[in-house]
Amino acid sequence: MFKFLQQVGDYAKGTVQAAKYIGQGLSVTFDHMQRRPVTVQYPYEKLIPSERFRGRIHFEFDKCISCEVCVRVCPINLPVVDWEFDRTSKKKKLNHYSIDFGVCIFCGNCVEYCPTNCLSMTEEYELSTYDRHDLNYDNVALGRLPYKVTQDPMVTPLRELAYLPKGVSDPHDLPAGAPRPGKFPQDIIEATKAQEDSEKDKAEAAQ
Secondary structure (H helix, E strand, O other), rough: HHHHHHHHHHHHHHHHHHHHHHHHHHHEEEEEEEOOOOOOOOOOOEOOOOOOOOOOEEEEEHOOOOOHHHHHOOOOOEEEEEEEEEEEOOOEEEEEEEOOOOOOOOOOHHHOOOOOOEEEEOOOOOOOOOOOOEEEEEHHHOOHHHHHHOOOOOOEEEHHHHHOOOOOOOOOOOOOOOOOOOOHHHHHHHHHHHHHHHHHHHHHHHO
């Protein structure tokens, strides 16, 4: 009898828990049903990428010293660096540099470890082509200035949903000066430094 009552209690507990999870899921569904649909009219409207967006890699030919660090840190040994040794200057002379964006995973290792900062990530993400061989960018294509959504007069830039003010779910008709949620990286660094300084002052006062 006791075992039967225990089984009934476990079953009732499981039923209540399942009903709770179903209610949580339906609450999210009903919450989204009350919101207006957000449709970006691409390509006339485009979302502004975040500050750390990893788009097409920009390459500056004059800064490259042909050290091939980008090749060594790349998970798939992707960048192709063609150089020759110049005996007069006793330095490497770069002849050709290319990256195949059809294979690139946009991890950013080459940009992070480049000693001369000749590589940088851009906001450009529209790289689709009809021929995969066109995705193999040489140093001329990599050196092209990056495309920015905010500088295109034919496009209406819209903020990403993550950067909208609190309580706002539609990026259309948003004032230009509307604050984004959270803090900027520089604000976080300043707050961290101030906290560290105050802790040092307290430690020195305690001594």
